[in-house]
Amino acid sequence: MAADDTSLPDHPTDDQPASPASTPSSFARSTPPAPVQTPRDTAGEVMDQHHTFDRLMTARVGALTGGLSVTSIMSAWVDWGTHMMQAPGTALSLWQEGAKMATRLAIHSAKVTAGQEAPPIIKPDPGDNRFRDPAWQTYPYSLWVEGFLLGQSWWMAAACGTRGVSNQHRRQVSFMMRQMLDVVAPPNIPWLNPQIVKTTLETGGANWRRGMTNFFDDVDRQISGRPPAGVEEYPVGERLAITPGRVVFRNKLMELIQYSPTTETVHKEPILVVPAWIMKYYILDLQPHNSLVKYLVDQGFTVFMISWMNPGPDDWDLSLDDYRRMGVMEALDIVTALTGEKVHATGYCLGGTLLSIAAATMAQRQDERLQTVTLIAAQTDFTEAGELTLFIDESQLSLLEDIMWDQGYLDTKQMAGAFQMLRSNDLIWSRMIKEYALGERAPINDLMAWNADQTRMPYRMHSQYLRALFLENRLSRGRYAIGGKTIAMRDIDCPVFAVGTERDHIAPWESVYKVHLPTNTEITFVLASGGHNGGIVSEPGHPRRHYRIATQQPDDTYVDPQTWKNLVNPQEGSWWPEWARWLSTRSSSERVPARAEGNRKKGYPPLDAAPGTYIYMK
Missing domain, CATH: 1.20.120 (Four Helix Bundle (Hemerythrin (Met), subunit A))
Incomplete structure (x- = not known):
């Protein structure tokens, strides 16, 4: 296998800039030309026109089917x-x-x-x-x-x-x-659901009147682009994402936030958090009582957070490697310049996958600035990536690519439908019964408000992510290349802390656990109760929480996930203190005076107050 096997001959790649194809003026678009390479013969221009027409038709069909491939x-x-x-x-x-x-x-x-x-x-x-x-x-x-x-x-x-x-x-x-x-199902048929029948008789049908009011309000919000009812109770920057800090760097793709210290001294090694770009970063900074950022700051850590830009049509050509270079690596440059220390790098969900790629690339290039790597609900092997893989095959990918080619991005609504279908009983039917049949507005919480604040996905990046990682699983198979050189997870030699959650339907914990296979370093694995988001936002004092934790050394015999779960006893409480202790024991014993946000002398003056400006991009 060639070292640059990551490159996709029919699609733009990390190492190959998208080359514009000749596109007739009648089909001219601000989004990219068709990435598939058509034969360059005397009929080449005509074939390009036909191919462009095919992609437009596919995109229109995809709009009618909600982004699902009928084929x-x-x-x-x-x-x-x-x-x-x-x-x-x-x-x-x-x-x-x-x-x-x-x-x-x-x-x-x-x-x-x-x-x-x-x-x-x-x-x-x-x-x-x-x-x-x-x-x-x-x-x-x-x-x-x-x-x-x-x-x-x-x-x-x-x-x-x-x-x-x-x-x-x-x-x-x-x-x-x-x-x-x-x-x-009987619960979804009004005259077969005892709760609906009882409520209708008791209220004389008033529940249906309230339900219709809720329904038309939701339709109006959907048409006008307003958020779901109740989200206005959790304004960002006022009730959510309010941990004090300042933006210390900004580029086209991200803002870097440094949070204000709350202790007189701090650990020498700072923490850099790489969140997923499919959603806003502040799931890790909701309210003061359940903010992971605030918790880490209160434990004496200097915390930096990436806040991703919400891409639009003009950002169609942002690649997955742009997110690595302009996101992870530029942020790492700033953090090390401001602190002069190695970094505890942390990635959540897609951000963890991206951090794994960045860490493997750094290891190959003998860049030793990472003290540790933490992967939270992040997959590096996609062979068992859960029910999301149901939507990933060649036909489905081609449809999504044509939709993104036409729009320049994948819209939030086109992603939300797939996620809701995975848990239709919880996210669709139960909500419809409660709000439309019983006439009761479900109370919204901070996590639900965050979940409604979605972002778009650039065409080029998302195509590369789905093909190279989800469909072809190149990272774990030793076929993922950066700059023409294949990278390998086994080159990462700093300690790794990985977190999975028991009821995760997006990144199943058995899939997250597979980080043990391609790596050759000390791995501490935590299996926490809860789901993909709720199991991570699991602050100390949260009721009915438990976790399992165990550390594997490079020379230890591999243990499969179910055997590991049976061998490791659950412990009550939050996994956050375990992580804080793990970070502390892998930090220098010496502490330093608390660091102010930014440093004008080093060329990074403090800019806007946290949560910055990119978080408000719609």
Whole structure:
């Protein structure tokens, strides 16, 4: 494999500038020309025109389908359907199982209707919270629940039990079947939901009037581009992201914030936080009681935070390597210039993946400015990247690329739909029931307000990220190149602290745990309770939190994720103090006087007060 194998011949790469293709004036756009290289012969210009027209049509189709590839969806159904037709034995087995289920349900229904005691035939999965209301256990609602659960079990067996279907298509069919089953689930049908029926009778239908008011308010907010109801209660800079600090550097891509010290002395080594650019950084600085930034500052650390710019159409050509160079590396240059010390580098989600790339590149170039690396809910190996991989195949990627090529970026709405589908019961159906059927506005909290403050993704960068990392997994396979040279995670020799969360549907903890495989250094791994965001915003004193922690040395035998989880006992409380202790023990014992924000003499005067200006970009 060549050292520059990262380069994609059909797409702009970190090491290859996007070269404009000849585009007819009738198709001229401010966004980039088609990246696919067409044959350069006598008909080359005509082929470019046809190719451009094809991409425009694909982008329009993608707008109608919400960014989902119909071809990808149909391919999965065709693969499953044709193999099912070739499996009469499987079909017979499913028919027999269905007949047994129907018979059991009929007998059970007869007993319950006659007033006899009868144990449930089937119970919801432990994580299924749709039927927690005790009313679901009463007649006749209990029969509808059991009938639905039996039918759901049968359909999922049909989706997963056919031999010959590709694993990707099997997972896609299972996912789509779950979505269709959710539509007909008893909780989502008003006259089958005991809570809706009871509320309607008690209020004389006033709940539906309130629900319609909520619905039209949401539609108006969607059309006008206003945030969801309740977000205005959490203004950024007033109630969120209020830890004192100053912007000490700004370029086209990011602002660098240095936070004001709260202790007289601080650790010599500062902390640089690289957040994800898919959302605003202040998930790590919500309110004073649950701000990870404030917690670190109060522990005597000098904290620097990158605040990413929200890209627009003119930023289509920002590459993944631009984020590394103009983001991580420029920030690191400023931090080391201001402090003169090595740095505790920390990356969250996509920021952690980017930091891993930067750290591996630095190790290859013998740049030793990193004291430690912390990866929070960040993946370096994407072979088990969770249900998000359902949306990543060649057809889906081509569709997304054409949409981004047309717009210059991937819009927030086009990303939000996919994330909501992954947890449709929690993020779509339960909200619709509460707000539209019961007429109750769900109270919003700081995390929900942050979640509504989304950002866009530049065309070139997001295409590279999805192809090189998600689809082809080049970083963990030793095929990711920077400047024409392949980098490797095993070159990172500073200690690593990695955090996964038990219910993470974006970066599953088993995937985060895979950082053990391509690296050859000391790794301390933490498995925290909660999900992708809630498990990270887990301040001391937060109720019902626990975590597991263990350290592996380079020479230790590898332990698989489930074995690791069974061997390591859970501890009550927040994982934040463990991280602070880990950072302290890997810092110099000597402390220095607290540092002021910026340094005019060194050419970095303090600029705007935190949270800066980029955070307000819409």
